[in-house]
Amino acid sequence: MSKINVLYGSGTGYMLTPGMKSLLDSSLGKMDPSEAWDGKVEIPDLKEDSDLGMILSSVLKKNNFTLNPEARLVHSVGQSSLELCSLRDGIFPDVVDAVVFPEYSEVQPLLKLAHEKKIRMTVYGGGTSVTGGHVFKRSGKVISLDTKNLKEFRRGSGYVVLGAGFKGQEAENLLNTHGLTIGNFPESMQFSTIGGWIATMASGQESNQYGDIENILLSARISRSDGDILQPIVPRESSGLDAKALALGSEGRRGLITEAVLNTYRSPANRSFSSYFFRTFSEGIDAIRKIRNIPSVLRLSDEAETMFSLDTADESTMKKVLRGYISVRGAQRGSLLVVMNNDASALLNIPGAIYTGPQIGRKWFRERYMRPYLGNEIWKMGIVPDTLETSASWDNIETLHSRVSEAFNEKISETGLKGILLSHISHVYNSGASIYFTFMLRRCSPDGLKDIRNTLVRTFIQCGGSVSHHHGVGSYLSEYIENPVRKIEKEMQDPLFSRE
Ligand SMILES: Cc1cc2nc3c(=O)[nH]c(=O)nc-3n(C[C@H](O)[C@H](O)[C@H](O)COP(=O)(O)OP(=O)(O)OC[C@H]3O[C@@H](n4cnc5c(N)ncnc54)[C@H](O)[C@@H]3O)c2cc1C
Numbered sequence: 001m002s003k004i005n006v007l008y009g010s011g012t013g014y015m016l017t018p019g020m021k022s023l024l025d026s027s028l029g030k031m032d033p034s035e036a037w038d039g040k041v042e043i044p045d046l047k048e049d050s051d052l053g054m055i056l057s058s059v060l061k062k063n064n065f066t067l068n069p070e071a072r073l074v075h076s077v078g079q080s081s082l083e084l085c086s087l088r089d090g091i092f093p094d095v096v097d098a099v100v101f102p103e104y105s106e107v108q109p110l111l112k113l114a115h116e117k118k119i120r121m122t123v124y125g126g127g128t129s130v131t132g133g134h135v136f137k138r139s140g141k142v143i144s145l146d147t148k149n150l151k152e153f154r155r156g157s158g159y160v161v162l163g164a165g166f167k168g169q170e171a172e173n174l175l176n177t178h179g180l181t182i183g184n185f186p187e188s189m190q191f192s193t194i195g196g197w198i199a200t201m202a203s204g205q206e207s208n209q210y211g212d213i214e215n216i217l218l219s220a221r222i223s224r225s226d227g228d229i230l231q232p233i234v235p236r237e238s239s240g241l242d243a244k245a246l247a248l249g250s251e252g253r254r255g256l257i258t259e260a261v262l263n264t265y266r267s268p269a270n271r272s273f274s275s276y277f278f279r280t281f282s283e284g285i286d287a288i289r290k291i292r293n294i295p296s297v298l299r300l301s302d303e304a305e306t307m308f309s310l311d312t313a314d315e316s317t318m319k320k321v322l323r324g325y326i327s328v329r330g331a332q333r334g335s336l337l338v339v340m341n342n343d344a345s346a347l348l349n350i351p352g353a354i355y356t357g358p359q360i361g362r363k364w365f366r367e368r369y370m371r372p373y374l375g376n377e378i379w380k381m382g383i384v385p386d387t388l389e390t391s392a393s394w395d396n397i398e399t400l401h402s403r404v405s406e407a408f409n410e411k412i413s414e415t416g417l418k419g420i421l422l423s424h425i426s427h428v429y430n431s432g433a434s435i436y437f438t439f440m441l442r443r444c445s446p447d448g449l450k451d452i453r454n455t456l457v458r459t460f461i462q463c464g465g466s467v468s469h470h471h472g473v474g475s476y477l478s479e480y481i482e483n484p485v486r487k488i489e490k491e492m493q494d495p496l497f498s499r500e
Pocket of ligand 1: 008078122124125127128129134147185186187191192193194195198199200203205252255256257371372471472
């Protein structure tokens with residue numbers, strides 16, 4: 001039986017620093033050799049449905065569909081830690097019967113055929129969903145529609161029409177050759193797609209400047225079993241429920257987003273970087289909420305994340321000097337603020353902050369898409385890394401942060417698991433910000449992980465936070481959405497794309 005690698009972006013040669021290894025060992029306990037995982041899982045025994053193959057060949061070119069078990073498994077999972085933890089423990093989800101890669105001319109005939117034959121569809125962009133976005137309950141035949149052949153590219157003045165199947169980095173490279181950018185830079189940039197960004201309401205690292213995807217998106221084209229929904233290319237429209245509104249946050253349930261019209265901006269000529277330390281996270285929050293011209297990137301780590309970053313960085317003279325300097329200035333367990341600005345001339349004056357130069361910001365920029373590779377190495381050490389994020393008003397954010405830490409620590413001591421929790425604020429708004437929690441657990445089962453995740457999400461809600469700021473709801477968080485909203489959302493769904 002053959003095996004496949006299920007870890008995100010594996011094979012890059014990324015290595016953990018010795019500092020990181022020893023810190024993980026000391027805080028989570030040393031790895032028992034039996035816990036090591038190479039990131040591979042055996043492909044389960046999946047029968048190939050040749051009748052389905054015949055049906056699909058009536059509307060799709062031979063190379064535009066497959067019944068191959070490996071492709072079917074890959075298209076039935078995302079990158080959530082719950083899914084990876086289950087796969088690692090040999091627990092498999094429902095797997096689709098086929099994977100299709102239609103070209104534009106094949107989309108409507110395919111949807112019509114699926115409607116007639118009562119075949120349901122899931123939509124797959126880059127597969128980076130961290131909320132169970134590809135999970136479905138089996139009843140009848142289900143196929144996964146991969147958008148990789150939907151690659152329309154048309155430039156307009158101040159906007160671009162992009163096929164839903166473009167990976168973020170691919171689209172950005174194309175635009176950069178014209179001196180332009182879309183301005184959306186999620187950490188999953190190299191893998192996630194334009195369609196996926198819209199369907200999950202994603203947010204990029206420079207959202208303070210360009211806005212979140214809903215601010216960048218002008219209009220969309222959606223294909224449904226009852227036809228196509230289009231919108232004219234205009235800078236704004238006031239017509240209630242339009243294609244843009246239908247596409248945003250649709251998570252593959254309201255139809256297939258085939259194209260998007262996105263604003264374009266001049267690529268920045270120069271970037272400036274800086275970093276600051278505060279004595280406490282609380283002091284840092286107070287300072288950033290008062291900044292008027294918010295820089296393109298503001299990332300404020302709490303004390304635990306700041307210490308984790310310093311302790312795990314490569315030993316260097318600069319690290320020693322920095323430690324000495326911040327401790328002399330009175331920030332023993334400080335809070336680190338990383339700033340990047342696309343307007344290099346804009347100066348940031350932060351009263352009370354300890355300025356520590358441009359290097360930390362430059363390093364953050366160089367490594368801005370590397371964290372997933374770090375995650376891979378942590379999985380291989382037998383540790384389960386996971387993240388949850390929310391947004392809160394400035395009035396609530398500090399309380400939410402401390403309650404989440406308390407709830408996490410209580411759960412850890414109640415269950416006897418070993419774990420650490422780190423967090424940072426990014427995506428800053430006038431009224432509040434997004435707060436992102438990263439946690440790592442040793443010897444954790446899928447049920448143990450579910451329990452911790454539920455505890456944290458319940459705490460977000462109790463403290464007035466959102467269920468999610470940018471990862472979306474998927475299958476795992478939908479139970480936390482209020483009932484009337486779930487009901488309306490269900491009515492907007494296309495039954496062809498139903499997951500139940
Ligand atoms: C390491 C890592 C870092 C991440 N960083 C960020 C980040 O910085 N910011 C952020 O916002 N998110 C981030 N995410 C989450 C994820 O990348 C986003 O949710 C992304 O928008 C998903 O895009 P995708 O193309 O991979 O979608 P997929 O995972 O393929 O799909 C996600 C959902 O959208 C639906 N969908 C996909 N394409 C379409 C389409 N064309 N039409 C209709 N429905 C569709 C799917 O059915 C599914 O429900 C990160 C994830 C990982 C693993």
